[in-house]
Amino acid sequence: MTSLLILVIVALLGIAVWQLTKIFDLTQSKQHVGEDYKTQVATHKDNNINGYLMFGFLAFIYIFTIYSCVKWGYMPLLSNSASEHGKDVDQLMWITLLVVFFVQFLTQFLLHYFAFAYRGNKDRKAEFFADNDKLEFIWTIIPVIVLAGLILYGLYAWNNIMHYDEEEEVIYVEVYAKQFNWDFRYAGDDNVLGKANVRFIEGINVVGADMADPNAQDDVVTKELHLPVGKKVVLKMRSQDVLHSAYFPHFRAQMNTVPGMVTQFAMTPTVTTTEMRDREEIVDRVNKINEARNKHSKKLVEKGEPGLEPYTFDYILLCNKICGRSHYNMQAKVIVETENEFKKWIGQQPKLGKQVAEEKAAAAAPKVEAQPVQTPVAEPQIVVDTTAVVAQVIK
Template identity: 50%
Template sequence: METLLIIIVGILGLIAIAQAVRVFELSAAVKGEDASSENVTDKDNRNQGILLLIFMIFMLGGFIAMIFGYSDVMLPVSASEHGVDIDNLWDISMWLIIVVFFITQPILFYFGYKFRGAKKKKAVYMEHNNRLEFIWTIVPAVVLAGLIIYGLATWSNIMNPVIGEGEEEPMVVEIYAKQFGWTARYSGSDNQLGYANVRMIGGTNTLGVDPDDANSLDDVITTELHLPVNRPVLFKFRSQDVIHSAYLPHFRVQMNCVPGTKTQFMFKPTMTTEEMRQDPDTQQKVANINEIRGERGDEAWQFDYVLLCNKICGSAHYNMQMKIVVESEEEYNKWMSEQKSFAELL
C-alpha cells in the first residue's frame, strides 16, 4: 500500500513539474521570450541567483538545526581513557571543519547570487594572482601541519601504549569472532592465553584451544564480556572464518578480526556500566529511545555497553553482538569465580 502511495505521489509530483514547466514556457511565449532558448536570460540569472541564496540559508539553517536536533542521538562521553584524547582531537577537527564550512559555503553561494549575469554587465579579467595562491596554499598547509602532528601523537599513544614502572600489566583477553557471534577467552590467573588454532576445534572445544598447552587450562571462555573498571585490558582478536571487526563505540575502540592473523588493541575502561547509566547524556538518550519504543509497544531498554561487528561478514552481520559489562574489581572477581575454566569445560 505504501509502495503504491509513494509511486502515486512520485507520479503526481512529476506531472506537477511538467505542468509547471509548460505554464512557465507558455507565459514566457506570451511575453515574447523563448523560454527554451539556449542562452539564459537575465531573468533566469536573477531567479537562479535568488534560489542559490535561498538554498544557502536553508542549508546552513538546516545544518545548525541538525547539530542541535541530533545532539541526543550521538554517542555519550567516552568510557575509556584514550577515548577522551580521541574526543578532544575530534572536537578540534570538527570545529575547524565547521568554521571553514561556514566561511566557504556562504561565499560560494553568495557569489553565485551577487555576480549573476546580465547582458549589460561585463566580467573582470583576472587570470591569476600568485600572492593569493601562495596564501591559500600556505595557510591550509600550516593548519594541517598542526592537525597532523596532534593526530599522529594521539594515534601513537593509543597504538603503542607504554606501561610505566610499577603500573599494572594489562589483563589479556581474547575476543573470538565467527559467523555470527562473539566469544571472550580470559587468560586466567597466569594472564597468558593458551595456544589456539582452528584446526583443534572439536566437541566442546569451540575455539580450538590447545589442551596440551599448560597456559590453556586456566583460560575462561564466556559469551558475555565483563571488564573491571580502571584496569588496562589487552584484547587479542581472532576470527574463525571471515573478517569481522570488533567495534566498541562507547570506548572508541575498533579492530578487525582477521582469520590467520592475530590483531590487538589495548585500552582502559574508566566508567562502569552503572556510571554510564547515570550520565545525563545517556539518560536523555535512553529516555528518548524508550519513548520511541513505548510508542511501538517494545519493552523499555536499559543502557548497556555493546560490542558490534563492523565489517560485512554475511547475512546476520547486522545482529552480531556481545554485551559488555564494566564493573568494580569485586563484582568482576565475583562474576569470574562463577565461570568455568577451560580445564573444567573439557
C-alpha cells in the same frame, strides 16, 4: 527478478527504437539553424531568478545544519567516553569538527554569495582576473598550517592509543569472532592465553585452544565481556571464518578480526556500567530511545504482536565489517564493573581445561541410552592435518 529482466529488455528495445528514429531524423533535409536555440540559453531573467535561488540555497544549508544540530545533535558520541584514550579522541574530534564547521560555513557563504552577487547582467563585463600569486600562496599556506596541527595532534594520539607498555600490568582477553556471534577467552590466573588454532575446535572448545598447552588449562571462555574498571585490558582478536570488526562505540575502540591472524586493541575502561547508567546525559538519551520504542511498541501491540521491552543502557560490542546475512545482529554485551565484582564473576566461571576433560569423560563413558553421536566432524581433519597445524601464540 524476471520483471527486472523484462525492464532491461524494454530498455534495450528503447535504444533500438531511438537509433532507428535517429536515422530517420538524419535523412530529413537539414533545417536552417535560426535564433530559436536562444530560448534554451540563460537569459537575464534566468540569471536573476537562479542567482536569488543560490542565495536561498545557502540559507537552506545553514537552516538544515542548525535544524540537524538541534534535533540530532545529542546523538554523536562526543562525550561520556568510557575509556581513558576516549577523552583524547573526543577532544581531537571536537577541535576537528570546529575546523570543519568553520570551513564549511565560510566557503559555502563565499560560493553562494558570489553566485548571487555576480549573476549575469548584460550591461556588465566580467573582470579579466586570471592569476594572483599572493592569494594562491595564502590559501595554500593556511591549509598547510591547520593540517600540520591536526596531523601532529592526531599522530600523537594515535601512537598513545596503539602502543601500550609491555611492562605495564595488563590483563589479556581474547575477542573471538564467528558468524554471527562473539566469544571471549580470559587468560586465567597465569594471565597467559593458551595457544590456539581453528583446527583444535571441538565440542565445548569453541575457540580452538590447544589443550596440550599448559597455559590453556586455566583459560575461561564466556559469552559476555566483563572488564574491571581502571585496568588496562589488551584485547587479542581472532576470527574463525570471515573478516569481522570488533566495534566498541562507547569506548572509541575498533579493530578488525582477521582469520589466520591475531590483531589487538588495548584500552582502559574508566566508567562502570552502573555509573554510566546514572549519568544525566545517558539518562536523557535512554529516555529518548524509550519514547521511540514505546511508540513502535504500541503499533506492534495493535497488530497483535508482542510489544518491546524498555531499553536500559549497556555497553555494547557490535560487528562493523560486512560478514554475512546476519551481520546486522552480531552483538555482545560488555559490562564494566569494579575489580571485586569482576574477580567474583570470573571466579564463578568454569576453567576450559576442566570443561574439556569433563566433556571427554562423558563421551568416553559407556552410553546407557542410544543417543545420536554428537561428535563434530572436525575430528578426522585434525588427524590428517597434524603436520600442518601451527597453533598461534596469542601473547
